[in-house]
Amino acid sequence: MYQPIVWNKDHIRILDQTKLPHQEVYIECRDLETVADAIRRLAIRGAPALGVVAALAMVLASQRSSCKNREEFFRELNHNSAYILMTRPTAVNMKWALQRLTDTLRKTDTGDVNHLKELLEQEALAIFQDDIEANRQISAYGQELVPDRATIVTICNTGSLATAGYGTAFGVMRAAHEAGKKILVVSCETRPLLQGCRLTAWELQKNNIPFVLITDSMAGYYMKKKGADLVIIGADRIAANGDTANKIGSYGLAILAHHHHIPFYVAAPVSTIDCDTCQGDDIPIEERSPDEVTCIGNQKIAPNGARVWNPAFDVVPYCFIAGIITEKGILRPPYTESIKKQCGNVRPRTMVN
Structure with a gap:
């Protein structure tokens, strides 16, 4: 089975998702700059995966560090954290992972820089392993919501490619399939970069899960003519009120599901x-290059001079969401209460200077 992220002590081995589905090519990232470039050009993507890779990137940077004392070490760590955070502003998992690293190291009183480097690597690898375990728990809770012979609609990619392993929304479908349920996944292609077509379809084939591929604009008509039992998506950031930022097209899919009475x-x-973050309007939404819309691969498909708006994400209002499936259980409305209760177990987000 494929491993999208592999830690090899002095480098991170990343499956280049821009080459899928036709080529399985790995990139060896040996420094912070190479990791940042891989994130920017979406060779690695998916909020949980970005958190893991950002943490491992701090380890790579520390291996090249010439810091002499604790103060210099933390100053450099904060600088490197800020640098990697600039690559993708919407997904909050990077900020969470980097804060976890800082918090863990701050709890020690050691001034030995080599010891700090060892602790940094240990915590980064713990983040890696914790994400895999979280995926498994999410999938176990989520598959209980999936009836036998269910048709499940999804968008973008939320599988092993988007995480440290197994998947979130994809993991729910995978766990239902592994439990012997006869499911059909309807994968929206996910314009403009076609993650549903290139990546989710590839992972569904790898896991022998039956699926149908549709264009994003076909989702409503599919629901009307063929029906669906549920829609499951991932998330890049969930606000305190339950508003959820996810791949562009998620908002429209939620409206369609609501209209057709599909959870x-x-x-x-x-x-x-x-x-x-109090509500969805407060979530920063990344806007990407117009070329992603005007071109498919290297082929220009729009007329020269066409104006483009290309937000990478949109926000699903909490009122459309039946439940938020986490490794701690399924959160239900009202989300201001269920999330507030859960946030007692979530580390603070404000980066330590």
């Missing part, structure tokens, strides 16, 4: 919950 679920680890 709409979000599957994400608690590290995706940002209790410091």
Whole structure:
């Protein structure tokens, strides 16, 4: 089975998702800059995966560090954290992972820089392993919501490619399939970069899960003509009121599900919950290059000079969400209460200087 992220002590081995589904090519990232470039150009993507890779990137940076004392070490760690955070502003998992690293190291009183480097690597690897375990728990809770012979609609990619392993929304479908349920996954292609077409379809084939691929604009008509039992998406950031930022197209899918009386679920680890963000309107939404819309691959498809708006994400209002599936259980409305209760177990987001 494929491993999207592999730690090899002095480098991170990343499966380049821009090459899928036709080529399985790995990138060896040996420094912070190479990791940042991989994140920017979406060679690695998916909020949980970004948290893991950001943590491991701090280890790579520390291996090259010439810091002499504790103060210099933390100053450099904060600088490197700020640098990697600038690559993708919407997904909160990177900020969560980097804060967890800082918190763990701050709890020690050692001034030995080599010891700090060892602790940094230990905590980064713990974040890696914790994400895999969280995925498994999310999937176990979520698959209980899936009836036998269910048709499940999803968008973008939330599988092993988007996490440290197994998947979130994809993991729910995978766990239902592994439990012997006869499911059919309807994968929206996910314009403009076609993650549902290139990545989710590839992972569904790898896991022998039956699926149908549709364009994003076909979702409503599919629901009307063929029906669906539930919609499950992932998340890049969940606000304190339950509003959820996810891949562009998620908002429209939620409206369609609501109109057709189909329950709409979000599957994400608690590290995706940002209790410091009150509502969806406060979530920063990344806007990407116009070329992603005007071109498919290297082929220009739009006329020269066409104006483009290309937000990478939109926000699903909490009122459309039937439940948020986490590794701690399924959060239910009212989310201001269920999330507030859960946030007692979520680390603060404010970066330590």
